[in-house]
Structures are given as C-alpha cells and as structure tokens.
Amino acid sequence: MLLISSLKDIHVTWHRVIKMPDLTSHMSGFKYSDIHKIIYPRRHEGIYKNRGDNPWVSVRIRQGVGRDPSKWFTDQLRTLAEVSRRYGDGRVMLGTRGDVEIFKVNYRLFDEVVSRLKAVNLDPRDSCGNSVRNPIPCPSNHCPLAQVNAEALSKFIGDYFRYKAEYEGPSAMPHRFKISISACERACAIPVAQDVGIVAKGRDTFDVYVGGGIGEHAFSAKLMFSGVKAEDLLPIIVGAIEVFKREGERRGFKWVVAKYGIDRVRSMILDVAGKVKQTLPAPDLSPRFINTRLIKLHYPTGWVESSELERIADIAGKHGLGYVILFNNQTIYVPVRVMSSELNDVEVKDPGPFSTEGPTTVACIGSELCPPGLINTTSLGSRIHIHLKGTNRPIRIGISGCTHDCGMSWVSDIGLEPYGFKTRILITLGGGPTELGYVVGTIDPMDAEQAVDLILNMYVESNSQSITEFISRVGVDKVREVLAMRIPSFKAPDKSISSVFGPN
Numbered sequence: 001m002l003l004i005s006s007l008k009d010i011h012v013t014w015h016r017v018i019k020m021p022d023l024t025s026h027m028s029g030f031k032y033s034d035i036h037k038i039i040y041p042r043r044h045e046g047i048y049k050n051r052g053d054n055p056w057v058s059v060r061i062r063q064g065v066g067r068d069p070s071k072w073f074t075d076q077l078r079t080l081a082e083v084s085r086r087y088g089d090g091r092v093m094l095g096t097r098g099d100v101e102i103f104k105v106n107y108r109l110f111d112e113v114v115s116r117l118k119a120v121n122l123d124p125r126d127s128c129g130n131s132v133r134n135p136i137p138c139p140s141n142h143c144p145l146a147q148v149n150a151e152a153l154s155k156f157i158g159d160y161f162r163y164k165a166e167y168e169g170p171s172a173m174p175h176r177f178k179i180s181i182s183a184c185e186r187a188c189a190i191p192v193a194q195d196v197g198i199v200a201k202g203r204d205t206f207d208v209y210v211g212g213g214i215g216e217h218a219f220s221a222k223l224m225f226s227g228v229k230a231e232d233l234l235p236i237i238v239g240a241i242e243v244f245k246r247e248g249e250r251r252g253f254k255w256v257v258a259k260y261g262i263d264r265v266r267s268m269i270l271d272v273a274g275k276v277k278q279t280l281p282a283p284d285l286s287p288r289f290i291n292t293r294l295i296k297l298h299y300p301t302g303w304v305e306s307s308e309l310e311r312i313a314d315i316a317g318k319h320g321l322g323y324v325i326l327f328n329n330q331t332i333y334v335p336v337r338v339m340s341s342e343l344n345d346v347e348v349k350d351p352g353p354f355s356t357e358g359p360t361t362v363a364c365i366g367s368e369l370c371p372p373g374l375i376n377t378t379s380l381g382s383r384i385h386i387h388l389k390g391t392n393r394p395i396r397i398g399i400s401g402c403t404h405d406c407g408m409s410w411v412s413d414i415g416l417e418p419y420g421f422k423t424r425i426l427i428t429l430g431g432g433p434t435e436l437g438y439v440v441g442t443i444d445p446m447d448a449e450q451a452v453d454l455i456l457n458m459y460v461e462s463n464s465q466s467i468t469e470f471i472s473r474v475g476v477d478k479v480r481e482v483l484a485m486r487i488p489s490f491k492a493p494d495k496s497i498s499s500v501f502g503p504n
C-alpha cells in the first residue's frame, strides 16, 4: 500500500512537468475530457489513456537505449511480471512492434513505474504518441537466411532518435513514424506497412520502401530507393523525417508521399540526406547467426499473465540463453541449444523465417481498454483461434478494434477491422509482408466468427498450403459468393468501400 505522502510527491512531479489541474481531491478518477491536458502531452513517454472515466493508463515499454530491441532478458521478464501485478491488472500485452504494454496503471504512478522499469534497462520512451517508434528488426540473429544484422541496424537507428527533443512530442513531430528492418528479401518485418521499410538485398545493399501505413486509409509502401549502402540508410531516414516535419502533415507521412508523388519526395529526402550524411556514422551490420532451436509460445490476442511471464523466464534461464525474442506476431520465442524432457509439451521451431508462422491470431487491445475501440478483439480473437488451430497450416489472422488497425489486419492472411459509421467489419484476405490484403466485403460484427470459419473451411478444402495459393486457386469472388450465400449481413464491396484505401 502506498503512503499518501508518496502519492503527493508524484503528483508534484507531474504538476511541474505539465501544469496539471489539482485532482487529488477526487482520486477515484478523472473526466475523460481532461485527457488532452493530462496525458496527451506525455504520450511520447510511453503513456496512453485507458478507456473510461478512471485514472488508468497503459505503459508501453521498449528496450532501453543501446540494447537490442528484440531481446528481453529473464530479469526484465520478472520485473514486467512484478510491475504488472503491483501497478497494473496482472497481465501484459505483447504488441506488434516488439513492445510490451501494461494496463490499468494509476496515471499518478507513471513516473514510479518508469523508474522501476529503467532499473532493468526497460524504457517506455518513444513507444507511443508522436515519436520515432521502435524500428522493428526481423529476428536475424536467429535466422540462417539473414544477410545483415537487422537487430544491430535497429539499435543504431532507434538510438539516434531517442531522447531527442526534435524527434518526440506533439510540438516536434506531426505524427508517429514507423520503421522496420528485414535482413533478407522474405521481408518478415512487413515493409509494406511502414513509413520506412528497409529490406537487405545481399550483404552490401538495401531496398528502402517509403510511405506505407495501415489504419484509417491503407497505403502500400513504395520502393523509393534501391542499391542503398548501409551508411546512407540513416541519412535517408533523417531526410524523410525532416521532410515530414516540414510538411506538418498530421495524418501521417504516407499522405506527404501521396501528395507529392514518389519522385518529388525522393528528391526532397535526398536533399536533406546529402546535408546530414557527413555527420552520421555508418553501422557495422555483419550478420551474426546464433544457431539454436526456438521454443515458440504464441499468445493469441497478445495477453500474457504475469505468472506465465515468470514461467517463461524460468525456462529461458534454465534451458535457454537467458533471453527471449519478441517480434511482430504476439509470440515469444525462447532460444534453446538443447531440448530437455521437461520441455516435451512445448512447440519448437528451427531457426529460420518468421513469416508466416501459424496458426497465429494477432489482435489489438480493442474495446476492453482502448478508448476508440469498437469491438472486443480479445473475445473475438480467442473464439476465432479455436477454428484456426484446426487448419494446422501457416496462417495469420489480424483483428483490430478500430480503423487505426493496430492488429495489422491489412497485412494478415485474413484481416478483420471495424469500418464505417454503423460499425461493420471489413474482411481482407491475402495480406502479407509485401502487400496489403484484398477487400472481400463487410459483415455485421456478430457474424465475424462465422465468416472466418467459412473462409478457413474453403482454405482447407482447397488443399492449398498458403492463403496466397488459396486465392489464386479459388479466387476472392468465390469467397464473396459463399459468404453472401451463408451470411445475410455480408455485403460485397461497393463505392463506399473506396474510403478505406489511400488515394493510389
């Protein structure tokens, strides 16, 4: 139990930073309408308001500066478990950018939580709000196909932007900025959906995709630079961000690319990149392959109990290398050199590609705790995952609670995302790391589970080994035909659907 005096101290700290109103007289909660004054100015510090008139926030956590962003050590897992139990609701949520989030934290204790996390080199800074988010690397250190060290490049890029006032907060950045790094052309880090998606082409050069983004309007990132040398990657990213800031486009960088077109934006970026190049160091990106097998623990819809985190820490400590890997699919991978009989009941994979893994059900927080959430993604995803397990083949379902698409529906094999004024669910099919899904149509939310079940049955009956193969064998029109026949609320795309796409 915390003493009142310590709560007051924390309150004083907040007051100094953001001149917040005195709320200590009604400690049970605050009005949702106060959110802009209290939480928004600090969102880049990793804080996000939970749904409702209450004092709860979530804390989204990245690795600290100077650390491999995908590697989470056993002491960190234990601290996350303890912090979530003590300050939150005893669960953590695995994000889709290698982050972890804790919910239902009293906002007055945010600074205290941050200091607990920092003691084990975890840091929420620049995981939310207008900031340069975690440049998510594919797990290249555990993949024999890797041409470069994606984790090292991610650390190099991430550290450059972190804790710099000119790259964080609503007065510095017009919107968030997302980067991913794939260490080979399989592109497991999903470049199509990033502001900047880097893909290694051989050991010495990279392709750079620019202007992607899902949520609100779905834009496919475009190949803007090819044959890029390692030393030119950070200057290009700095150039893109400076152009973005100059334009002040609050809907996101993708709209800058849509406004001016690829050629003009390329020349705007190069103009800045040429000026900063001499001041930026080049990273050492030699690939580093750690040959282990990987215990694969998938958590459909992302929730992990704190006791489970402790169990995982025990496994990684006793049987593994003392760390786990987080990527973009709500799965925890535990590298192990030797399998023990104690681990008979766990799924194990060889080192190698991390897309598409399956059966995988990824979901955002949804209406349980997220203010804009329109559907309960946890409940829907848990029910759907039961159908998915029967398919026994690689497939990823992505479920989002609103059009922001944090569940990455557009880049999933089957995607579900609320759409329109009277909430319906948009179904997409065949999305993946390098392309957005096809729009199948919309349905009533209560029919979403049945729709997915019908699609999965067609997939299995087609004997296809991937959804891409299924689409080319069976066709999206046939899927629409079956859904229309079996689900009265299904509607094929009409003119109104065009609002889900970007202008091109």
Ligand code: SF4
Residues within 6 Å of the ligand: 138, 139, 140, 143, 144, 145, 146, 147, 182, 183, 184, 185, 186, 187, 188, 189, 352, 353, 354, 355
């Ligand atoms: S296969 Fe995937 S995980 Fe492996 S190096 Fe290529 S992009 Fe990375």
Ligand code: SF4
Residues within 6 Å of the ligand: 364, 365, 366, 367, 370, 371, 372, 373, 374, 400, 401, 402, 403, 404, 405, 406, 407
């Ligand atoms: S998609 Fe919407 S409901 Fe889901 S986490 Fe993002 S903002 Fe919240």
